[in-house]
Amino acid sequence: MRDLTVAVFRPDDERLEDAVELIDSLGATAVPDPMLAVEPTGSPPRTDADCVVLTSKTGAELVADAGWEPGEATVCAIGPRTADALREVGYDVDTVPEEYTSSGLVATLEGAVDGARVEVARSDHGSPVLLDGLEAAGAYVHETVLYRLVRPAGSGDSTERAAAGTLDAACFTSSLTVEHWLEAADERGNRDEALEGLTEATVGVIGEPTRETAADAGIDVDLVASEATFDALACETVEAAAPTYHE
Known part of the structure; x- marks a missing residue:
């Protein structure tokens, strides 16, 4: 066998x-x-947001390498792996949804982001569910593409x-x-x-x-x-x- x-x-x-x-x-x-395979863009997240969302371990490592500082922003991770990666590189994590998906994160944040500036930092293949859901909740949403995902040769x-x-x-x-x-x-x-x-x-x-x-x-x-x-x-x-x- x-x-x-x-x-x-x-x-x-x-x-x-x-x-x-x-x-x-x-x-x-x-x-x-x-x-x-990951191709970094070299673009760091904005620094004037009220809330910053990161969606991957790769994103956490790239923002740390870029020397990004969240300031007073609320830092949100889409799941525990991303949260752990953020903590490992020195960031405090304020929010992790119970459901580790874009829709789960929207459900967690929708009551707290009306009128807020929300920065979403992720790959070039992120789900539109996150952006659309946060905008529907009243947030002013900006997306930074931290890296592109390509198929390895x-x-x-x-x-x-x-x-x-x-x-x-x-x-x-x-x-x-x-x-x-x-x-x-x-x-x-x-x-x-x-x-x-x-x-x-x-x-x-x-x-x-x-x-x-x-x-x-x-x-x-x-x-x-x-x-x-x-x-x-x-x-x-x-x-x-x-x-x-x-x-």
């Missing part, structure tokens, strides 16, 4: 290392296939496995990882076969927007993680895949 193989698409840094370690600890074999090994029928599960962590996975399959000329292979695999996604993107592309999604974290996604995907794996 071969090992349960699980594709993970985290950026090629400690996040990918942590993902591989977690999958291995669950008794499966990780198939690391980075679908995201050479990505797509997992599409070969899917096409060959040797990929048992996949963990998509954003709509962009889905889009880049499909681009990699197109580049390798195996899109139809790879999509067919995914129908036999267990596909987990990190949230509803990712599920919608996958479904629109013809990918059957087996589960949406109960919590918008990679740990929850990985654990639940492996658990869903393992009971039906008997080869």
Whole structure:
């Protein structure tokens, strides 16, 4: 019986290392296939905001490297991982929503930002839900793009496995990882076969927007993680895949 193989698409840094370690600890074999690479823009957040929102560990590290100071602004993190990253580089975090999503953060802030200047500092692929929701709550919203997310050259090994029928599960962590996975399959000329292979695999996604993107592309999604974290996604995907794996 071969090992349960699980594709993970985290950026090629400690996040990918942590993902591989977690999958291995669950008794499966990780198939690391980075679908995201970071290109910093060099643009720091504004310093005159009443509230500043950061949405990733990468963003936290970039604002720290730029020497950004929040002043009297309320600092908000979209989830505990981002909050931990901000604290590690020396920032105090005032707000973390109970639901670690853009809509969850809007729900947490909507009663407190009417008339406030809100700075959203994130990647170039951030969800419009956050900006639209804060504006609807009465905030004056400004977005700073801290970095661009691109597909690394050479990505797509997992599409070969899917096409060959040797990929048992996949963990998509954003709509962009889905889009880049499909681009990699197109580049390798195996899109139809790879999509067919995914129908036999267990596909987990990190949230509803990712599920919608996958479904629109013809990918059957087996589960949406109960919590918008990679740990929850990985654990639940492996658990869903393992009971039906008997080869």
